[in-house]
Amino acid sequence: MLLTTIDPFVQEFERQFDRLTRQAFGYALGNGGVMPMDGIRRKDDVILYFxxxxIDPDSxxxxxxxxxxxVSAHREEDYAEDDRAFVRERVMGNFxxxxxxPEHLDSEHIDAGYANGVLTVRIPVLEKARPRKVEIQRADSKALNA
Structure with a gap:
């Protein structure tokens, strides 16, 4: 059995390191580039927003x-042959x-939808990993035998 603790310092360090790494390397990648993501836990699901x-939804x-x-997607340039770009800040290509x-998510029942430029992926949490209340047994002044 593996027991872990939640260390806020380590979590904050990892979050800041990830942010700095994305700032330093993520935006300079070009092809294979940037796909910002938010992840939240909502009741019995994990929701990821990309x-x-x-992006064409078919890609x-x-x-x-x-x-x-x-998650992969493709954005193509839509310039005509005689167009000359004088500013090019949008990343094109494959993402x-x-x-x-983690093993407590149900990868067999994932749902995804795309609207207004945001891909939403819903991943259910397995029943065994959901929070539950543990019933306390009462004994007459005796400790429970383990």
Missing amino acids: DLPG IEVTVDRGVLS TRRVYL
């Missing part, structure tokens, strides 16, 4: 393989983001 503005692919959720799913 920003994919200007989005969500797959799960051995506990890894992969991929991989998320390692």
Whole structure:
């Protein structure tokens, strides 16, 4: 059995390190580039939001393989042959983001939807991992035998 503790210092360090890494490397990647994500726990689900503005919904692919959720998408330039760009800040090409799913999530029942440039992925939490109340047994001045 593995027991873990939640250390707020370590969590904050990891969050800040991830943010700095994305700032330093993520925005300079170009192809394979940026796909910002938010993740929240809502009751019995984990919800992931991926920003994919200007992406054709038909180019989005969500797959799960051995506990890894992969989201990929493609954005193509839509310039005519005689157009000359004088500013190019939008990243074009292929985008991929991989998320390692913990074993307490139900990867068999994932739902995904795309609206207003945001891909929403809902992953149910397995019943055995959901919070539950533990009933306390009462004994007559005796400790429970373990």
